[in-house]
Amino acid sequence: MDKSLIISLKTGIRERVKERLAALNISARQAGIRAGLGPEGVRNFLREDLDDTKNLPRLDTIVKLCEALDCPPAWLSFGGDSQSESHESSWRIDVKLKLQAGVWRAEKTDLPDHLGEIAIPPQEGLLKSTLYGAVVEGLSMNLVYPPGTIIVFETVIDRPDEVIAGARYHIERSSADGLVENTIKTVERDASGRLWLVPESSEPEFRAPIPAVAQPGGDMFYVGRAVCALIPAK
Numbered sequence: 001m002d003k004s005l006i007i008s009l010k011t012g013i014r015e016r017v018k019e020r021l022a023a024l025n026i027s028a029r030q031a032g033i034r035a036g037l038g039p040e041g042v043r044n045f046l047r048e049d050l051d052d053t054k055n056l057p058r059l060d061t062i063v064k065l066c067e068a069l070d071c072p073p074a075w076l077s078f079g080g081d082s083q084s085e086s087h088e089s090s091w092r093i094d095v096k097l098k099l100q101a102g103v104w105r106a107e108k109t110d111l112p113d114h115l116g117e118i119a120i121p122p123q124e125g126l127l128k129s130t131l132y133g134a135v136v137e138g139l140s141m142n143l144v145y146p147p148g149t150i151i152v153f154e155t156v157i158d159r160p161d162e163v164i165a166g167a168r169y170h171i172e173r174s175s176a177d178g179l180v181e182n183t184i185k186t187v188e189r190d191a192s193g194r195l196w197l198v199p200e201s202s203e204p205e206f207r208a209p210i211p212a213v214a215q216p217g218g219d220m221f222y223v224g225r226a227v228c229a230l231i232p233a234k
Helices: 003-024 028-034 041-047 059-069 073-078
Strands: 091-099 116-120 131-136 150-155 168-174 180-189 195-198 219-230
Touching: 003 028, 003 041, 003 059, 003 073, 028 041, 028 059, 059 073, 091 150, 091 180, 116 150, 131 180, 131 219, 150 168, 180 219
Parallel strands: 091 131
Antiparallel strands: 091 116, 131 150, 150 219, 168 180, 168 219, 180 195
């Protein structure tokens, strides 16, 4: 294949990858992990020398990228008019777990249960396969999410410095003895850059902000960022 054509193809793919990253508001690192290419997979492609004609992406890599970036392989490879081919009138999202502050359970740390489904309109800029639902129990967020609310989250892999202040996150904390708490809190950042988990509750016992740090011997993860919610009628 002519070298100039390879460079043109790589340039086009690179620009369309950047376009989708911006549209989805995700980083190259996040896209690489979503695509199964590792944290540096997409970054390296965006940084590499265009004159290196040996590194035109393989077809299986293109397919993985398209799944992560929610776009058709033909568009990512060659361009065109359509970026996303989602013709569904609604998305059916699995409801996988319950969220309740202060309740620690001896359960697996992934999303273990299947509690049903929720139908939502297609979400512009999001990838359906990254969404999951959770049911709220308890009163720690009842000013915005009363008990019985089903929240749809986008799976995230945010490090503390990537957390969006003011967003509501599904947070999973584990203790040294293996118990797990799954909850939802608003995450805020103070003037020193320290993160806090902030309840939004009518109940005094739940109102105190919690430092966003793991317990001794345990872990804390930002599992998902809230996208939308189905709130039960009063």
